[in-house]
Amino acid sequence: MSTTDQFGELLEAYALGALDAPDRAALETHLATNCPECASALNEARWLISQLAYTAPEAAPSDMLRARLMKIVREEAVVERADQARSNRATAVATKPAIPFWMWAAIAALLVAAVYSAWDARQLQQQIREVNDRAIAELHSREKIGEELAAVRREASILADPASVKIALATSQTDASPLQANWNPKLGLLVSGQKIPQPPGDRVLQLWLIPKAPGAKPLPSQLVRPDANGNFVLLVPSPPQLMAQTKALAVTEEPAGGSPQPTTTPKWVGAVIFSETKD
């Protein structure tokens, strides 16, 4: 007889509770080994023993027992629900965020507003800068126009003033016209030319004042380069006050930026014939 068979014979009596201490201890030691056959047989033996309950005479408990039992259960259920509600509230409080949702939403809205305001301010600053730039450009343009207008008025005044001295600057060039100069002791010297060939490359025409004093060097004056049509107007606002000290005007071709002394032979020369009576 195997160990399992040997203990198997005891299982019904064990489930019945009829085993005496030695047999019960031996069987329980075997069951502690997790013998699968005995464990399964014991479960069925327990079921068989439970069926003996049906051999007891039928009897009904009093209705009072039912009422008493249900009252206890009902009261316990109420307490359990209250405990559960308290526990849920405690859990809800424990899990409730320190900062409520609406505050997060408000913070987010403020951040969005701040970012938008910064962007809007930046845009506004950019627009202000552009307007300022346009205003400055407009101001410069007006100043330039004003300067040009003043020059034109001055030129017109020089041409119209009877005190101005007309000076013709002749040339030996066959392809160039003479230059015309008008010198007013107060308003300045105006030199103009028409159909003047442009100097080659970046060379320019430079005006010179030839002093009457013997041995004096020519005084360098302004530079000019004729436009595409060969026209130019040169206004010298601050010529030497004393026209009487100037013997002649001359124009040479010089490198870009001009020269302190003439480097070429004058292409136009005109004598300054000054009459004291014109002052």
Place this chain on the structure above:
Amino acid sequence: MRQEKSPTLKPVFLAALSPKPNADASPDAELVHHVLQRDMRAFEQLYDRHCRLVYGLVFRIVQQAGTAEEIVQDVFLQLWRNASQFDASRGAFLPWLLTLARNRALDNLRLKSERQRRREDQTEELPGICAAPEFEKQLDEKRRVSRIRELMTSLQPQQKRAIELAYFEGLSHVEIANTLKEPLGTVKSWIRNGLLRLREGLQATT
């Protein structure tokens, strides 16, 4: 007699949210499942289904109506408080409940007798698994009850008496031998053979 109610107790939308017991589970298992969710109506139904059988068993053991009701109350309160300790996937509910009731009744009996020392280390708070054999599923309860009673009646009187002394009075082999004034081996054979006959008889009924 109380009218039995359907074990489906909760509204459909609540039941859909609750974990379902095994689809093959008995009405008892389903009711226990609802008791676990603190469903008092399910508990009432379990009580109404089994209180007569449980009370009859306990009364048979303790022989006093008042004591029997106290024990039955304790048994069902234990069910309400510890329903989670019944695992429907591992065994049948009613045998588990009957074993619990029997243990409680026998414990009460032993408290009033010197025999308490015998099983004081064996008493279990809750009964172990009661696995119904395969043939039990093919036998409806009424036929099974009728058959077990017939089988018990068909046993030799001494054999029947020995099993009853063990089951209803909690006596051991030695105590039964002393009570019946029969040899120990004879008593063991009576009980073992009697239980085997009950098992075979129930099996043959299917």
